[in-house]
Each structure stands twice: as structure tokens, then as C-alpha cells.
Amino acid sequence: MPRLKHKLNLRVVIMTITLTIMTCVVGISAITSLTELKEDYQQVKSEHFESLLAITQLKVQTNKILAATNNMFLAVNEEDLQWEDAYIADKATWATQTSQQYADNLYAYQDLLSLNSALSDQSDAISAAMTKKITLANQVLADYQDVEVYRREQLNKGNVSIAVTLDEVLLLFNPMLNNASSDSSPVAVKELISPLQSVMSAQEFQTLLALLTGTTSISVDYQAYLAQLSVVEQLKSDHKALTQSIISVIGDSGLAAQKAFLTNLTKIEEKISLRESFLYLLLLTCIIVAIILITLQTNLLRRVSLIRQVIDAGDSKNQYRIAIKGSDDISEMAKAVKGYIETILEKDQALSDNNKKLQHLVTHDDLTNIYNRRYFEIHMAQEHIRYLRYKEPYCLAMLNIDAFKAINEKYGHDIGDKVILDFTLRVDNQMRQTDVFARLSGENFILLMPRTDQGNALMLMERIRSEIIAMPTVVGEEKIEFTVSIGLMQVQEVDDIEDASQQMTFVSQALAEAKDTGRNKVSSYKSGSL
Numbered sequence: 001m002p003r004l005k006h007k008l009n010l011r012v013v014i015m016t017i018t019l020t021i022m023t024c025v026v027g028i029s030a031i032t033s034l035t036e037l038k039e040d041y042q043q044v045k046s047e048h049f050e051s052l053l054a055i056t057q058l059k060v061q062t063n064k065i066l067a068a069t070n071n072m073f074l075a076v077n078e079e080d081l082q083w084e085d086a087y088i089a090d091k092a093t094w095a096t097q098t099s100q101q102y103a104d105n106l107y108a109y110q111d112l113l114s115l116n117s118a119l120s121d122q123s124d125a126i127s128a129a130m131t132k133k134i135t136l137a138n139q140v141l142a143d144y145q146d147v148e149v150y151r152r153e154q155l156n157k158g159n160v161s162i163a164v165t166l167d168e169v170l171l172l173f174n175p176m177l178n179n180a181s182s183d184s185s186p187v188a189v190k191e192l193i194s195p196l197q198s199v200m201s202a203q204e205f206q207t208l209l210a211l212l213t214g215t216t217s218i219s220v221d222y223q224a225y226l227a228q229l230s231v232v233e234q235l236k237s238d239h240k241a242l243t244q245s246i247i248s249v250i251g252d253s254g255l256a257a258q259k260a261f262l263t264n265l266t267k268i269e270e271k272i273s274l275r276e277s278f279l280y281l282l283l284l285t286c287i288i289v290a291i292i293l294i295t296l297q298t299n300l301l302r303r304v305s306l307i308r309q310v311i312d313a314g315d316s317k318n319q320y321r322i323a324i325k326g327s328d329d330i331s332e333m334a335k336a337v338k339g340y341i342e343t344i345l346e347k348d349q350a351l352s353d354n355n356k357k358l359q360h361l362v363t364h365d366d367l368t369n370i371y372n373r374r375y376f377e378i379h380m381a382q383e384h385i386r387y388l389r390y391k392e393p394y395c396l397a398m399l400n401i402d403a404f405k406a407i408n409e410k411y412g413h414d415i416g417d418k419v420i421l422d423f424t425l426r427v428d429n430q431m432r433q434t435d436v437f438a439r440l441s442g443e444n445f446i447l448l449m450p451r452t453d454q455g456n457a458l459m460l461m462e463r464i465r466s467e468i469i470a471m472p473t474v475v476g477e478e479k480i481e482f483t484v485s486i487g488l489m490q491v492q493e494v495d496d497i498e499d500a501s502q503q504m505t506f507v508s509q510a511l512a513e514a515k516d517t518g519r520n521k522v523s524s525y526k527s528g529s530l
Helices: 008-022 024-072 078-101 109-156 160-171 186-198 202-213 218-283 287-313 317-321 329-363 373-390 404-411 413-430 454-470 499-516
Strands: 394-401 436-441 444-450 473-475 478-480 484-490 522-524
Touching (some): 008 287, 024 078, 109 202, 186 218, 202 218, 373 499, 394 499, 404 413, 413 436, 413 444, 413 454, 413 473, 413 478, 454 522, 499 522
Antiparallel strands (some): 394 444, 473 478
């Protein structure tokens, strides 16, 4: 018996015995109050809590689907679109199954089904529209390069007026210089090049006309690309409206389920209050009965209130400050509710931590833990855009460990990896916080130095090269001596749509010169000399 002294049922038995001695009416009333309270709470818990949790999960998963569809508008290639399509399909299947399972608890369930169907159709439309946009963009780029090749040929032949006119034509299709008032239609392009008839043969002019305004020319493809952009913009607007509708319906479902949950809890509390009023009238006949009822009912109210506090706290930090004591049924219920919510919070935190790890893996090299080529190319493009806007110079350095293949063959790949790690650490120690150091592949590395002129960059590269020579890498008893060749350049102004990638070509040419002229040196790029 002492083991069970904290159990709710035993308290009811003790109360019943006491009230039977004093009055059978008090005992029956108290037992009825407790039994109804327990049954009502169990019913509320079984009917509403699981559905409330499912609706919360449905809201989270639907938000992820909407985020994925928004990401489709940012896709730069068809592979990204395929990945998002697969992700959306997987999440949509789960959301549909959950919606059907808890249909009775979902506010405007038919509307939600209709909206989910519309979202599926819209994601397919977005995928198709973005695929077409990417295809058209690639075609326009190919056309642009064809015209650029023809312009350079004319310039090499001394046809300056033709080259200048083609420059004006290309400006119509340059995404970095074009504006909404520019007319890039075939008719406008034809009018722009019409003065060239006087300086070109008829056959040459027809060739140029076909290149610029033919059925598969840059002007025709560019008009198709602009039309597709309008389609994508309309889809963005439609998707925004659909997103608001879906969020509104799911939000209303969650609020309705929560309201039903709290309403039923309120009814339980109202029943308790009614029982208290009845019992207080009977307490006037006996002080002992009054003490027993007050103690028991206050304890019950406190524990029911504790459960409500746990639910109201939700996923806030206050959840962890609510202390639950006792081992009776209501305390166990409160602990279970708190446990459910804490489990959800822990899973959310674990998911956040995993996302951070995945982001690190996407942008960093596995061996050296410095940035990888993908991150560098993105950052390089951003830096070049900043240069085009503010004309603040930056420098690039491409570094290559000399004769690295021989090191691998002599000492093995494990020691070769340690050489790469040691080399990376030395370079990293010489960098500023604003510099971006990345591994391109194998023993090839690249360093971006923002707001740096070539003179300062050259001093840094010579310092790195000298340090590599001065101190070999020590692995166990082995001392591995090696050197590094470095190609260096300050950003060049080039008349090309691929300005950022062209800088990489220049610095690789400088590295090639350093390699070809004896290695273990820094070679600076000079425009027109390599």
C-alpha cells in the first residue's frame, strides 16, 4: 500500500472511505468528479493531440514544398530542376497521405486538396518553364558568341566600321548593359546594320543579315528568351498567390485544431469548478470533509493547469522551465505531453545541425577543409561584379605544387596528402581575412585577393614561395622538400560576356609560363604578352 500512496485511484479510495463515514453524498460526488475528469482528459488527448501534432508536421512539410518550388525559380541548370522535382514529389506524397488520414480535423479539407493539386500542376509548369528558359538562355549565349567571332574577324580584316556596328548590336543583347527601353527585335537590328550595305558586298551583307535576324539568329532567339521571361514572371506571381492560399488554409486548420483542444480542456476545468461548488456546500457540515476536498481538488487543478502550461508553451524556451512533479496519472500525462514537444524540438535542432554540415560539405574541400572550386567560382563572379561597379582592382593567384606526382610516387599518396595539408596551412597563415583560398583539383589551388593591386599581391606570393623553399614538410622521419609555381594577375578589362571566367584563363596562362620557364617562380600576367 505505501508504494501506491501517490496514485490518483488510491486518493479516490481514501476520499470515498472518509466521505462514507461523514456522508455518502460527499463521497459519491468526489468520485464522480475525478472519474469524469480522467475520462474527459483521456478523450481530449486521444482525439486532438495526435491530430494537432500531425497538422503541425503537415505545416512544416508544406512549407518545405513551397520553399522547394521557390528554389526552382533560382535554378541555373536542368540538373537542379530535376533534384527539386524529386524532392517536391517525395514531400507531396507524405503531405497527401497525412491530409487524408486527418481529414476530419482539417479545416477546409476539400480546399486544401484542391490547392495541393494546383501546387502539383504549378510545380510541373514551373519546371517546364524554367527548363525552356535555361535552354533559350544557352541558345542566346551561343548566338552571341557566333556574332562576337564574326565581329573579331571583321576587326582583324580592318573593317572597323563593321566591327563598331556589331558592337552596338551586341549591346542590345548584353544582359549586364541592356535595359527595358532597348529594342532588340529583328526589325530594329536590321535598321541598325542597314548602313553597312554601302561598305559590304551583297553576299556578305546577306550573310550578316542571316546571322543577326535569320530564323535561328540571335535577335529571334533573344525575343523568344524575353517572352519566356514573361512566362516565368507570371508563374512567380501565380505561385505567390497560391502559396498565400495554402499557408492560409493550413494555418486555419492548425488554429481550429488548437482551439478545439483548448476548448475541451476549458470544459474539463468548468466541470471541475461545478464539482467544487457543489462540494463546498457540503463542506459546511464537516471541517474534515472540507480539508480533504480542498487538498484533493487544488492538487488536481494544479496538475491540469500544468498540462495546459506545457501545451501553451509550445516550442518556446519556457517549455524547459516547467517542472513536473508527482507520479500520478495526471502528472504522467503532463510528462508525456512535455516529452512529445521536447522530442519535436530535438528533431528540429538535429535537422538544423545536419543542414549546417551539408552546407559546409557543399562549399569546402574534403581533404584540406578550405573552399572548393564551386564556392570559389560563385564568389569570384560576385567579386567581378563588384569590380565592374566600383572599379576597385582585385588580384588572382593560381598556385601549383611542383613535381607533386613524383612526391606521390616516392612517398605514397598518404604522405602526399600531408604535403598538401601543410602547404594549405602555410598559405592560409599568410592570407588576410578578406582573401578567398580554394582548392581547384589535386595540387592546384587559387587565391582571390580583393582590393589588392599587383605590387602588393606579388610581395605576398614571393613570401609564400620563399617560405615553401625554406622549410620542408616533416612527416615522421621524412623531410619532403618541394617548391611551388605561381601565376599572378590583376583583373583585366576584356570585352567579353564571360569576363569573370576569362580572368581564370589569364591567371592559368601566367601559371603555365611559370611552369614552362623553370618552375619555383612567380609569373605575372601581362596583357598581350602570353
